[in-house]
Amino acid sequence: MDANRPMSRRALLTGGAAGGPMLRPPWAHEAAEFASRCTGCDACIRACPEGVLSPDPDGRPRFDPQAGECTFCGDCVRACQPAALDFAAPTRWPWRARVEPGCLPAHGVVCASCRDVCPEAAIRVPPGGRGAASIDPLRCTGCSACVGVCPAGAIALERAPLEEAA
Template sequence: MGDIRSPSRRALLFGPVPNAPSLAVLRPPWAKPEPEFLAACTHCDACVRACPEQVLLRGADGLPCFESHAGECTFCGDCVAACDSGAFEPARDPPWTLVAQVAGTCLSARGVVCASCRDVCPASAIHVPPGARGAASVEQEACTGCGACVAPCPVDAISLHHAPAMEAVA
């Protein structure tokens, strides 16, 4: 099963961003730290097939990855339950250290009324100043990193990253 990501709206209309930095691969929730996950995962795709939201895909490296442009992770745990290889840590809370970040291309920051990210955030972690008086902001302590805000953004201003402060704790 190959990587079936569709191009972003921006890439579709204007072409890919030249020299865009490569983004880190986002593993499924509760995945063990990268070296352990790489050693334990058997490439069986059981977690990918079990994902009811279809946000887990086989990445370019042949391992499962979370694709935030495909939708929201509901943290149902079906991926963990489907895995027999021991590549997950189901008892870990939170399931990962991902948080949303807003880029300077945010429409609200440019004076355009938009709150698409705030409207879909199940954790109410995104705040947008009224009347397009500034960029959307993310309350990192409340953000679950579910990715619900990524795909609805019309200018791809939302992305997920590992929270540095939380990585030291995990």
Template sequence: MDVSRRRFLGARVPGPAPFRPPWSVVEAAFLDRCTRCDDCVKACPTGLLQRGDGGYPEADFSAAACTFCGDCAKACASGAIGRDTTQPPWSFGVVIGEGCLAAQNVECRICGEACDAGAIRFRPRIGGVPLPDVDLAACTGCGACIAPCPVVAVTRKALPSALEQS
């Protein structure tokens, strides 16, 4: 079937799976196990977890960040969110796109100021303002840098280890 014809007729092209709560099992198992009870959403102290499509919880970084408190994992009785909070919560980092104000020669360091892990540093450059540089090894994936960006240049990026497990 011609994909362009499907788009023309209004069919939705499936996109990537939404970001689930930290320590969630793989997407297929998550959808099978999650009862959509909202216990994890209610337990989230920052408001990061929201009810998403189909009533399943999603991590919404547009207004909050993850503190990795583990309250969502403790509240989940179905096993959709793992209990081993000593493991990484998810495998993603951030990417700063070309729309970044610093790339347009406008001084802005908001993402770096929001990053408690110090994963975003600003490298000087000749003839322009310093550019942000993300150290993915230091990035915790908390998402604190995403919401404050005034031009929405900071986005999530799945790390290779996440792609290999899927």
């Protein structure tokens, strides 16, 4: 784990390290273009009503799936004067939820926290703890509402294949 990157609350309490790629806010340009445009002014972070953006070690905004749900309201884009976030950016939000092996129902424990908070009804949980939750990749928007509420830390965001992210 990068010593400059803060641990999530779950990682701190469970002794694990927060992993995975650095997620930029929705509507961010590709990495090089984003880095050349972003001034680290924090306007997008301050504008985010959901509080899911925070500064990375370089002062540029990152999306924190543990912090809650992105409603894709666009307030961050409208606040970004250098246009590092741009509704016309060439790529769409490519992230989708993935269920990992620690999913409680996969181990016989009744849990539906992820399903209950999913605004797109993209998560199915077998009744009575008889199998892991599953994600419908065509319904999932990658908002991360399910990530932070999972008591086992068994949901993460991953880059989706282009046909699923379209």
